[in-house]
Amino acid sequence: xxxxxxxxxxxxxxxxxxxxxxxxxxxxxxxxxxxxxxxxxxxxxxxxxxxxxxxxxxxxxxxxxxxxxxxxxxxxxxxxxxxxxxxxxxxxxxxxxxxxxxxxxxxxxxxxxxxxxxxxxxxxxxxxxxxxxxxxxxxxxxxxxxxxxxxxxxxxxxxxxxxxxxxxxxxxxxxxxxxxxxxxxxxxxxxxxxxxxxxxxxxxxxxxxxxxxxxxxxxxxxxxxxxxxxxxxxxxxxxx
Amino acid sequence: xxxxxxxxxxxxxxxxxxxxxxxxxxxxxxxxxxxxxxxxxxxxxxxxxxxxxxxxxxxxxxxxxxxxxxxxxxxxxxxxxxxxxxxxxxxxxxxxxxxxxxxxxxxxxxxxxxxxxxxxxxxxxxxxxxxxxxxxxxxxxxxxxxxxx
Numbered sequence: 001x002x003x004x005x006x007x008x009x010x011x012x013x014x015x016x017x018x019x020x021x022x023x024x025x026x027x028x029x030x031x032x033x034x035x036x037x038x039x040x041x042x043x044x045x046x047x048x049x050x051x052x053x054x055x056x057x058x059x060x061x062x063x064x065x066x067x068x069x070x071x072x073x074x075x076x077x078x079x080x081x082x083x084x085x086x087x088x089x090x091x092x093x094x095x096x097x098x099x100x101x102x103x104x105x106x107x108x109x110x111x112x113x114x115x116x117x118x119x120x121x122x123x124x125x126x127x128x129x130x131x132x133x134x135x136x137x138x139x140x141x142x143x144x145x146x147x148x149x150x151x152x153x154x155x156x157x158x159x160x161x162x163x164x165x166x167x168x169x170x171x172x173x174x175x176x177x178x179x180x181x182x183x184x185x186x187x188x189x190x191x192x193x194x195x196x197x198x199x200x201x202x203x204x205x206x207x208x209x210x211x212x213x214x215x216x217x218x219x220x221x222x223x224x225x226x227x228x229x230x231x232x233x234x235x236x237x238x239x240x
Numbered sequence: 241x242x243x244x245x246x247x248x249x250x251x252x253x254x255x256x257x258x259x260x261x262x263x264x265x266x267x268x269x270x271x272x273x274x275x276x277x278x279x280x281x282x283x284x285x286x287x288x289x290x291x292x293x294x295x296x297x298x299x300x301x302x303x304x305x306x307x308x309x310x311x312x313x314x315x316x317x318x319x320x321x322x323x324x325x326x327x328x329x330x331x332x333x334x335x336x337x338x339x340x341x342x343x344x345x346x347x348x349x350x351x352x353x354x355x356x357x358x359x360x361x362x363x364x365x366x367x368x369x370x371x372x373x374x375x376x377x378x379x380x381x382x383x384x385x386x387x388x389x
Contacts, residue, residue, distance in 0.1 A: 061320065061327070062288050063285060063289050063323075063328065064324070066285050066288055067270070067273075067285060070278070070281060119316075146319075146323050146326060167323065167327065168266045168269070168326045168327045169327075
């Protein structure tokens with residue numbers, strides 16, 4: 001319980017710390033303190049030295065944060081978990097509409113995985129902010145949502161989301177995402193933009209609407225699925 | 241009761257929870273994420289769930305006592321409760337939340353009040369059952385055995 005509280009405290013009161021100290025969760029749960037690249041004074045720590053993927057996980061639910069964190073650690077990722085879109089932007093250095101001028105080369109975020117429905121800033125709004133940023137737009141963003149709503153999924157993919165996971169998140173979902181990411185990175189960072197959707201067959205969720213988009217209705221679209229399948233076939237046939 | 245009996249009792253108990261729909265496959269997922277380096281993962285997640293749930297149920301009770309009912313707010317709380325219940329595999333609670341949200345959408349106060357009672361009841365059952373299960377696990381560990389998967 002200590003680590004998330006500390007993270008919240010320091011992200012809320014960055015002015016209380018001399019220099020800018022960022023909190024990073026190490027794989028075994030111990031907390032390590034790192035300074036921004038420009039203020040290194042003997043720590044010599046650099047996340048970019050390691051091969052590990054650094055994921056920024058965003059979810060307002062404490063339960064879900066704990067689960068996603070564990071799923072990512074099992075998949076050998078470094079995880080920073082925050083509870084809101086605002087904090088995610090702060091972590092990236094994108095808050096107050098200031099572009100992060102001095103890149104955090106010591107703490108590069110390789111992937112953002114965010115819940116869609118959050119109070120304040122939604123995952124969709126966070127996605128847009130990231131994609132609008134010249135510094136961070138290349139970071140893949142994955143959206144998670146308990147609502148299997150086609151229009152929502154499409155909206156996110158159109159805005160540049162890499163993938164969309166229907167909650168509850170399983171280990172296979174996370175593994176698939178990380179595998180895809182690693183493949184993209186190995187292939188010279190060329191973004192293929194393969195938009196795979198995992199649609200859960202939760203019939204009871206089809207008719208429910210979300211608090212953050214009360215006018216959304218679910219539409220089962222076999223045509224949409226067919227289009228997606230043939231796109232994937234096209235991409236895979238180019239992969240020799 | 242000896243170790244083998246305890247272990248059998250646990251397996252039977254767990255099986256019954258799935259059979260009776262209290263837990264679904266998501267709970268199994270959580271168990272699979274536990275290992276010797278993270279032996280308390282499931283208990284930790286479920287404890288968070290209990291904390292969250294109690295807070296949400298409190299908020300819901302208060303919200304439904306107001307003169308003017310804020311259905312949007314109630315729906316937001318139920319949505320959260322549904323989400324966390326789904327994340328730990330508390331299937332019955334999750335399903336009730338879906339019904340609850342329908343009443344919110346219909347702005348049906350009676351329906352909401354009834355659902356709140358049902359959801360509280362269902363939640364307290366699954367809480368008791370999970371706590372009993374964890375207790376059995378502790379007994380097994382204290383007897384020097386390992387918890388069957």
